[in-house]
Amino acid sequence: MNIIEKHLAKAADLEKVSVGEDIRCKVRLVVAHDVTGPMAVEQFAKIKIEEVFDPQRVVMVIDHIYPASTVQARNMHWILKDFTKRYGTILYEHGQGVVHQIISENHAQNYGDIIIGADSHTCTAGGYGVIGIGVGSTEVAAAMATGTIDLEVPEVVEVNLTGSFKPFVTAKDLVLTLIGRFGTDGLTDKAILFTGPGVRGLSKDERMTVSNMGIEMGAMISFFADEDKDEGVAQTVAIELSEIIPVVACPYSPANIKPVQEVAGTEVTQVVAGSCTNGRLSDMKAIAEVLRGKHIHPDVNMIVIPASARVYEEMEKHDYCKVIRDAGAVLLNPGCGPCFGAHQGLAADRDVVVSTTNRNFPGRMGSREAKIYLASPVTAAKAAVHGRFVDPREPSGGGEN
Amino acid sequence: MDIIKGRVWIFQDNVDTDQILPGYAMAEPFNELGKYAMKGSEKVDFAKRVRVGDIIVAGKNFGCGSSREQAPVALKEAGVGSVIAASFARIFRRNAINIGMPVLEVDLREHFNEGDTISVDIAKGLIFKDNTTFYAAPLSKNALATLEAGGLIERVRKELGVEKRW
Incomplete structure (x- = not known):
């Protein structure tokens, strides 16, 4: 198994998982924001249970339309405020920042933990070794009730990085180059795994920039590994960072x-x-x-x-x-x-x-x-x-x- | 699951969620979202002209972009019965199934004209036009189970045993 499969197997309480297998994983955090959260709240209400699986593991962040630019946007804030009060979950409601940044700063997680979020850029967490998976509002509602998510084990595409950037070339140029290469649907349903000596030269900020745009290739997970090389991957693409140019x-x-x-x-x-x-x-x-x-x-x-x-x-x-x-x-x-x-x-x-x-x-x-x-x-x-x-x-x- | 019958609406590759439901409409009440269906696309008057049961036939990577579930909800609210595309973005495909809107994967753009009437057997993955049958990739067991339950919420209620208590 590659490192992503190992983490998924652990979260699913299984010895081994293989590509395409349907598994049910425990999640560390369930996340939503002011645009996707209200629908999750509405869907959660339809389940008709009294508690979320763990109030300290449900985090909502008002970041998309803050301060409210319309009355309706403010109503969406109120839906999240009311939910938080009722279920004792965590809410950032005063413009503290974008959900993915807030999670990285304030909710320490372990290497390989799974977080799911009703935002496509939840994959950003892969930049610091957490398996972030973007989902919709209904899936967040279901996970708030169960603390789990059903997944199919993805095929893993390894991107092996060597070297370092030349001046005025950045992590953004790297990820845009990858998107140009794979296309907007080239990695649909797959996981990207970044390995290689080039990873060590990238800061947490840079890795988050790269992981963030994994979804722009359709990927389910975009994960930075500590490993220099991994086994059990479907494909390996080698990238020499000094060859990347501003794009x-x-x-x-x-x-x-x-x-x-x-x-x-x-x-x-x-x-x-x-x-x-x-x-x-x-x-x-x-x-x-x-x-x-x-x-x-x-x-x-x-x-x-x-x-x-x-x-x-x-x-x-x-x-x-x-x-x-x-x-x-x-x-x-x-x-x-x-x-x-x-x-x-x-x-x-x-x-x-x-x-x-x-x-x-x-x-x-x-x-x-x-x-x-x-x-x-x-x-x-x-x-x-x-x-x-x-x-x-x-x-x-x-x-x- | 019932057979869905409706008129065909053709869309090309990479119809993203900003086209299906523009960002500015995301704060609208959910039952109003149908009015904005496809408003960001080249077919700006789609929501006014679509009828209940109509079927979107699209190219690859339908629903790419944001995770907003408002996108499939807008289509469902507007009356769309199903989306048949060459391929879907992962989150859109899951969202559609989770709200009980069936989607099938096969590229049928060359076989149909806009406005053709077709019918779809979701459970079997079959699409019919006149006397011709087309075959879509079968849905996963998980997806079928969710659709048969009427969506993910109903499925979770069943699995948690909540339905018995209420």
């Missing part, structure tokens, strides 16, 4: 990958930096270092959103907040921001958005005509300064930074 996902698919060089010169009207993909301290630092002493281009709006209040606090301790404000960008409260098109910076037909988030499907951030490019924080920040894409490695792109 962007062009409209309208996360798999439409091009080198930044190829889109250099394309004019940009809005830059969004943050989210569960790239809203952590190292991302904020990368943005601040590009913006330091500079001003964003007069034709560009720049919106910066820390992934959590803790990240925000660390940004204050350094001078990143001041640097970002002085450059003419707007700092928003921790949360999901405009990533999924509900509020805080929607794009119109004419907008060309560079975003450090995870999706650029038609209409993702507002108008179906708006063009969204997904990029690393450094590529996005440099585009904000120049008002157009520049290769972050070029001296003209501020590569001297």
